[in-house]
Amino acid sequence: MALINMVQAINxxxxxxxxxxxxxxxxxxxxxxxxxxxxxxxxxxxxxxxxRVIDTPxxxxxxxxxxxxxxxxGMVPVVEIQFAxxxxxxxxxxxxxxxxxxxxxxxxxxAKIVIRTPVGGGIRGGHYHSQHPEAAFIGVPGLKVxxxxxxxxxKGLLLASIRDxxxxxxxxxxxxxxxxxxEVPDGDYLVPLESASIVRPGRHVTVLAYGAMLYEAxxxxxxxxxxxxxxEVIDLRTLWPLDINTVIDSVKxxxxxxxxxxxxxxxxxxxxxxSLVTERAFxxxxxxxxxxxxxxxxxxxxxxxxxxxxxxxxxPAILSLAxx
Amino acid sequence: xxSEKSRRSGNEDPNAIVSVLRDDGTLDPAHDPHxxxxxxKFLYRHLVETRQxxxxxxxxxxQGRIGFHVGSxxxxxxxxxxxxxxxxxxxxxxxxREFGAALMRGFSLQKLCDNMFGNANxxxxxxQMPCHYVCRAVNWASISSxxxxxxxxxxxxxxGAKIRREQVASLVYFGDGATSSSDFHSGxxxxxxxxxxxxxxxxxxxxxxxxxxxxxxxxxxxAEKAVxxxxxxxxxxxxxxxxVVAVTRRAVERGLRGEGPTLIEAITYRMGGHSTSDDPNRYxxxxxxxxxxxxxxxxxxxxxxxxxxxxxxxxxxxxxxxIDARFRAAVAIAEKTPPPALESMFEDVYAKVPWHLxxxxxxxxxxxxxPTPHG
Numbered sequence: 001m002a003l004i005n006m007v008q009a010i011n012x013x014x015x016x017x018x019x020x021x022x023x024x025x026x027x028x029x030x031x032x033x034x035x036x037x038x039x040x041x042x043x044x045x046x047x048x049x050x051x052r053v054i055d056t057p058x059x060x061x062x063x064x065x066x067x068x069x070x071x072x073x074g075m076v077p078v079v080e081i082q083f084a085x086x087x088x089x090x091x092x093x094x095x096x097x098x099x100x101x102x103x104x105x106x107x108x109x110x111a112k113i114v115i116r117t118p119v120g121g122g123i124r125g126g127h128y129h130s131q132h133p134e135a136a137f138i139g140v141p142g143l144k145v146x147x148x149x150x151x152x153x154x155k156g157l158l159l160a161s162i163r164d165x166x167x168x169x170x171x172x173x174x175x176x177x178x179x180x181x182x183e184v185p186d187g188d189y190l191v192p193l194e195s196a197s198i199v200r201p202g203r204h205v206t207v208l209a210y211g212a213m214l215y216e217a218x219x220x221x222x223x224x225x226x227x228x229x230x231x232e233v234i235d236l237r238t239l240w241p242l243d244i245n246t247v248i249d250s251v252k253x254x255x256x257x258x259x260x261x262x263x264x265x266x267x268x269x270x271x272x273x274x275s276l277v278t279e280r281a282f283x284x285x286x287x288x289x290x291x292x293x294x295x296x297x298x299x300x301x302x303x304x305x306x307x308x309x310x311x312x313x314x315x316p317a318i319l320s321l322a323x324x
Numbered sequence: 325x326x327s328e329k330s331r332r333s334g335n336e337d338p339n340a341i342v343s344v345l346r347d348d349g350t351l352d353p354a355h356d357p358h359x360x361x362x363x364x365k366f367l368y369r370h371l372v373e374t375r376q377x378x379x380x381x382x383x384x385x386x387q388g389r390i391g392f393h394v395g396s397x398x399x400x401x402x403x404x405x406x407x408x409x410x411x412x413x414x415x416x417x418x419x420x421r422e423f424g425a426a427l428m429r430g431f432s433l434q435k436l437c438d439n440m441f442g443n444a445n446x447x448x449x450x451x452q453m454p455c456h457y458v459c460r461a462v463n464w465a466s467i468s469s470x471x472x473x474x475x476x477x478x479x480x481x482x483x484g485a486k487i488r489r490e491q492v493a494s495l496v497y498f499g500d501g502a503t504s505s506s507d508f509h510s511g512x513x514x515x516x517x518x519x520x521x522x523x524x525x526x527x528x529x530x531x532x533x534x535x536x537x538x539x540x541x542x543x544x545x546x547a548e549k550a551v552x553x554x555x556x557x558x559x560x561x562x563x564x565x566x567x568v569v570a571v572t573r574r575a576v577e578r579g580l581r582g583e584g585p586t587l588i589e590a591i592t593y594r595m596g597g598h599s600t601s602d603d604p605n606r607y608x609x610x611x612x613x614x615x616x617x618x619x620x621x622x623x624x625x626x627x628x629x630x631x632x633x634x635x636x637x638x639x640x641x642x643x644x645x646x647i648d649a650r651f652r653a654a655v656a657i658a659e660k661t662p663p664p665a666l667e668s669m670f671e672d673v674y675a676k677v678p679w680h681l682x683x684x685x686x687x688x689x690x691x692x693x694x695p696t697p698h699g
Binding site: 025051052056057059061062064065066067068069070071072073074075077089092093096097100101102103104105106107108109110141142144164165166194241242244 | 482
């Protein structure tokens, strides 16, 4: 066990995967020589060479499309899209090609790729280095969407994602890349996909969060406790397919639901979570569910901390819900 | 890395068009691929089969028995000649007009007909339109309707093979319209940078549905685009199957020597509509079609074989009768085969059916049935 951050944990998962499986290759912009703009792939090219840790030309659709071809040939490409904000030229390849290959070929082929990409705001990156576009992937049949919040989960979930037979979009909350530190085993271990984690058990309100906003939810829950409200905080970890049982069981116990996410509210994942809960636990609800989210605006630069659903916005939601 | 000079090799004259089969039925020795009579007869049989099946599938669509067909009328030599140059372990990435090449590589006519009817035996389980079949057994990729998206996949296969030190090339089919797509740019650029054994086969058939080539590019040729990627570009008479075999073979050999990809512009003409959903009379004159009819790729091969005494009228008649009999038998079976099982709609989305799809499957299975398409 060592105390490491998420960048190091993801790096370890990549290294273990590449050592254990020759089919695994890493490709993306700046992932080789410089080890990625966040240094997540640092040292991999030195160990595995330029053929397996590939600095590509600057073209997201080229990277993902080529990776689909590699996967058809039996490789397991782990793609890095430098910022999720840059992923859109690859969206057609992801939605129409990668996610559909198994289905549309009647199961004769599959395209197994992991697409790693940093998401989220709070790093003074402005609109084009801050978006949190999970909803655009959750709604795509054929994709799995994963987001760790801490080093232990990051390593175990990435190892599981690389071994999973389906394409995975692996979102990395860059605001806590280095801030979130934790004890992580040196060796190989898996955190199963589709398993949410009850990070803080509680009785009065269920708070669903993921990625960097988990820490804001935990901070708000701690402050709510000072005021006598006992919030349960769940880290979803895999957004889709969701660990539905953990979510529904919690809401049935607490009767109250707060959903937190950075992405804009309208058509955000929060809407889907609220629908799932109301369909399955409506008669357990004591009050209308509440969404604490980013706003339906482009991501702002100067006012980013006002945009983000930080603890100061989550706390009043928890308190008012608990008292309603 | 090789010198600048060898990187450009093959770009002798970007406007020159490679042709082999002369009008008098003789071959130009400069590019002759040296095909034996048996090989030419094999190709000719598949050319005729492709043409005849095209006509039959259009008829089935007009009769309302299948929903759609996208054919290769006039482009058969460009398609079959290039596929013939690919070896068994090479990979082919179809656009959607290349069923003839799939059959030539060993895809069964029965399976093709099953796909045309979208029945339970369809290799893609009735999930895609007709002409969107798959055949992994012959390294034939899955077909998607959006244009150009398969180009980078062919690059990835060649790349994977190169990483594994395996001698495998890939060929990707696309039309003139696809050269405007971002995937064309990315694919050719990546293959050029990493010197991958990819054959980019552009069928310049004059049209992208209703839009002529002048609206796809300001360049004089499609082959000259290769210059911008540092790779050879070759123009070939796409209605001359000898020439197409020759230039494709050269491209494969070059790729497997580690010298990188080749862009081939096969000049041909789309004699029919874009698909059965299209009426070309709305946007083009018949004169061009008539001019191209005189360059018919099948007629040219038949004249060659007849001149050599290798093909008789009886051979022609027997071939057509044989194709017709096999077609009728396959259609009879395909048409009788039931549609895919309801549950199959939820399979292969993921390797295992997740909870939400299991719920939706149960909802459909236990719910009311939809009206049948034909009443």
